[in-house]
Amino acid sequence: MKRIITISREFGSGGRTIGKMVAEALGYKYYDKELVKQVSEESGFDPKYIEEHGEHARGYTGLSYGLSAQGVPGVMRGMSPDDYLYVIQREVILRVADESPCVIVGRCADYILKDRKDVLNVFIHADMDFRADRIVRLYGESEKSPEKRLVEKDKKRRLNYKHYTEQEWGKSQNYDISLCSSTLGIDRCVQIIVDLAKELDGE
């Protein structure tokens, strides 16, 4: 039995939905926004800032770290706000993974938990049409084309992952299983992950 499932995902691929359904089927806790709340309480970061920056680090080379920007706490151990946020997020992820079986979506959790044997690492991707259609349905239209939004968001996630893990986001070898949700369908992805979590050795 795998106690922890991490889900990395392309924007619009349905990774979050799959994560929620897997957590429900297994009776596991589900962490995504829930993580934001805990990180906010422990770090002093504004939840909105965490949602925007928790997976999209920027360089802060021009800023004086002593000054507190909007939504950013004053004390950051000499780190940039995004690096500080990463450190706090990492601490929270390590702790919740210890506390109880869970599904964690995004936030480099696969990398952060890489030394544990009871983790199943999953990557969810999908073709462009499927994702474009999905984000317009879920998040509405915007000035930018859905394709542009997808490319930009994936790029941010890729750069953030690279920055903190020195690994390539979406490279098969980082995950135990990678699934194309547009070919397989959301339900079948859920079933495969649930079966694997149950069948695989967690030692």
Add this chain to the structure above:
Amino acid sequence: MKRIITISREFGSGGRTIGKMVAEALGYKYYDKELVKQVSEESGFDPKYIEEHGEHARGYTGLSYGLSAQGVPGVMRGMSPDDYLYVIQREVILRVADESPCVIVGRCADYILKDRKDVLNVFIHADMDFRADRIVRLYGESEKSPEKRLVEKDKKRRLNYKHYTEQEWGKSQNYDISLCSSTLGIDRCVQIIVDLAKELDGE
């Protein structure tokens, strides 16, 4: 039902074994070395040359293509031997895919068949220890360390794939499903692929 399954794989990951077992379970033809024989008959290439170069293209910038090197046919439509071999391999793959349901291992088959809807593209990878142990058991010891052999062979496959497809070998998004055979085990990989081939729409 998916009529065609392509299997790309890291050296030593058990991808060929998985491919054979999937073909057997589904009653499909299996192409790997079998492809070499057909390509040899149609191209005039020595089977040994095909085995060595069919997945490892080299640059031939210094050679005059009119001259026939050992194991290489004389007439190559003005192409380098490796490019000519790729073209013939491509023709054979397109034809066998038309002829009957099959499993094809390696040789950029996922890319060559990308316009068909009845194809399931699979990537098999595994951790270094599993693969090192496996190649020593299957292919014996050599002067080089197993780790070095793995890195070199994967590099050749990656460069060959990049050269002919302009895509990244092992990038999740190129495949419908990517599986870590050392985590999941060979038998479970086979079962997942067989189930998907049966369940998924081939239209």
